[in-house]
Amino acid sequence: MRTKSVLIAVALAASLAACAAPKEEAKTVSVDTKTVKINDSPEQNRIVPAKVDAIAALVPEKIRSSGKLVVGLGLAGSGSPPLGFTATDNKTLIGSEPDIAVAIAGVLGLEPDLQNSSWENLFIGLDSGKYDFGASNITVTELRKQKYDFATYRKDDLAFEAKKGSGLKVTGPKDVSGKKVAVSSGTNQEKILVEWSKEDVANGLPAVDIKYYQTNQATYLALGSGQIDAYLGPNPTSAYHVAVTGETEIAGTYSGAGADLQGLIAVTTKKDNGLVQALKGALDELVKSGDYDKILARWNLTSEAVTPEVNPPGLPIDGK
Numbered sequence: 438m439r440t441k442s443v444l445i446a447v448a449l450a451a452s453l454a455a456c457a458a459p460k461e462e463a464k465t466v467s468v469d470t471k472t473v474k475i476n477d478s479p480e481q482n483r484i485v486p487a488k489v490d491a492i493a494a495l496v497p498e499k500i501r502s503s504g505k506l507v508v509g510l511g512l513a514g515s516g517s518p519p520l521g522f523t524a525t526d527n528k529t530l531i532g533s534e535p536d537i538a539v540a541i542a543g544v545l546g547l548e549p550d551l552q553n554s555s556w557e558n559l560f561i562g563l564d565s566g567k568y569d570f571g572a573s574n575i576t577v578t579e580l581r582k583q584k585y586d587f588a589t590y591r592k593d594d595l596a597f598e599a600k601k602g603s604g605l606k607v608t609g610p611k612d613v614s615g616k617k618v619a620v621s622s623g624t625n626q627e628k629i630l631v632e633w634s635k636e637d638v639a640n641g642l643p644a645v646d647i648k649y650y651q652t653n654q655a656t657y658l659a660l661g662s663g664q665i666d667a668y669l670g671p672n673p674t675s676a677y678h679v680a681v682t683g684e685t686e687i688a689g690t691y692s693g694a695g696a697d698l699q700g701l702i703a704v705t706t707k708k709d710n711g712l713v714q715a716l717k718g719a720l721d722e723l724v725k726s727g728d729y730d731k732i733l734a735r736w737n738l739t740s741e742a743v744t745p746e747v748n749p750p751g752l753p754i755d756g757k
Contacts, residue, residue: 488546593700607689
């Protein structure tokens, strides 16, 4: 089984890390001594908790009698490490999202049936009842709450990723004033970066020089060559990239919901189908047993831990 040893810096959302293949000496780029094994082999040894009868009884009879829990994962294509991606055998789906889904199924005493799809088809599957719930880094929003129920299990944080040793620290708009920052078009992080740039200009500072690239590979090539100062993306994927390459670092994190609300990620089910309380109960049990912390830690996501909630305030609808 192949693993990557990663040294985690606790203070910055697992920001500074090093990795090594077997029989290679790990490069130490952090003063922390805690080591996490990021295992990308098909032999995952996932945490499968014992059934908790009182929580399992909350599952609607139709699902309970089927003996399985059908989980939609909108991770088609190359996936998104560490959330969900293929293992070294190029077929086994691994990551934090599959791990959470399998653990929930264990508490509910059901066999997990993980089904991968495109992001768009994930929601079609939820709407049609094909999937009992979705686990795919889904952000709670007020618009989505009109159609779906949510049980939260992670923060929705964004991260500014910079070249290692750059010295860049981002805590607010002024820190990226005049900087070249890459972001993916049409994303929530683009919206936030544009707002920050407008705030800088309003305060008499240079605008953010926002850059767009077609692929992550092109973005990281630009970052490594100094063409850009930073990349703003989802914290989990940035933290993973930091960990496995040792070439970049997290310069700062920010709520995906903006300054006034902590964004949250949730397992998602069709509204009023009766499953959400069972999902929340399973997550509560995982927190209580310590399995929740173990799952996040194995994917370098400890900083995103939350107390599970059902349908908390989500990202507001534009204009409201």
